[in-house]
Amino acid sequence: MxxxxxxxxxxxxxxxxxxxxxxxxxxxxxxxxxxxxxxxxxxxxxxxxxxxxxxxxxxxxxxxxxxxxxxxxxxxxxxxxSPVARAQGTRDELAIKLAVAATLPGVDVSAVIRRQRSASLAQLEELTSARYTGADPDGPEHLAWSLVVDSMIFAAEAALRWLDRVEHRLDAHPQHALRLELSTERPKRGRPAKAPA
The missing domain is CATH 1.10.10.10 (Winged helix-like DNA-binding domain superfamily/Winged helix DNA-binding domain)
Structure with a gap:
């Protein structure tokens, strides 16, 4: 923002x-x-x-x-x-955490997802039960507040849907197939090449 x-x-x-x-x-x-x-x-x-x-x-x-x-x-x-340009790359800590956890041996990714879902549900409950405390429930301040809170509610709902999808995708793979061992290949110096658009 x-x-x-x-x-x-x-x-x-x-x-x-x-x-x-x-x-x-x-x-x-x-x-x-x-x-x-x-x-x-x-x-x-x-x-x-x-x-x-x-x-x-x-x-x-x-x-x-x-x-x-x-x-x-x-x-x-x-x-x-101007429209807001949403970031194309992800710096979302949760997405990175689950991507790394899914490829590490010995990590119970389902438990990580369950804990995150529980926290996301609690956040969603808190947001949906939030009440405007200003003086005029029909005024512009209430409208501004509700626009921001609605955005946060939709983001929390989207996060829960995404967690469902992650869980479904992980369930479709045997745990050993997801394990990613350290590479023996020496990385090249410098910045990695950009992915094609």
């Missing part, structure tokens, strides 16, 4: 100081992605370096208000009009 773009989009609504930006981000995401103030200020400094925001007025409490520049507005517009 692009914290950078989200903060820029909020600043496109008007000048804000750091804590205010964090509060606005929380309101718009249902507090499902906690940001610390240090992260906000580091992001603002990079945005300023890139010419997308600038420091504005300072109030009587010493809050520095940041404001978006014309280049920042163009950046926000481009972000909002």
């Amino acid at each position: 692009s914290v950078r773009q989200s903060l820029l989009a909020i600043l496109d609504q008007g000048p804000c100081y750091g804590y205010q930006l964090r509060a606005e981000f929380d309101r718009r995401t249902g507090s499902t992605w906690p940001l610390n103030v240090g992260q906000i200020y580091n992001t603002l400094e990079r945005l300023e370096r890139d010419g997308l925001v600038e420091k504005g007025d300072v109030d009587e409490q010493g809050h520095v208000y940041w404001q978006i520049t014309a280049a920042g507005r163009a950046d926000v517009s481009a972000w909002l009009q």
Whole structure:
């Protein structure tokens, strides 16, 4: 998720100081992605370096208000009009863990899957029983919160379906056929060749 773009989009609504930006981000995401103030200020400094925001007025409490520049507005517009490109490679720890575990001798991969399924089911239960605690259940904050929570619910459901598929595929192979011994071939130096697209 692009914290950078989200903060820029909020600043496109008007000048804000750091804590205010964090509060606005929380309101718009249902507090499902906690940001610390240090992260906000580091992001603002990079945005300023890139010419997308600038420091504005300072109030009587010493809050520095940041404001978006014309280049920042163009950046926000481009972000909002562009589809999100999902990563094609996987850096998903669970996928890597199961792929490695399935090829190691002596690992009970079914037990690994059972533990993960149990944790995923607990997460799904927690998400489906979550209730909005804001003041207006028909307001924009509730809508923002529910969009993010729905996304998390669908991701948890997809993870459970994927675990079912993994288990089915592993059941179709005898355990000894999955074992992958260490290669005796010496690897070449340098980066591995990219897989064909």
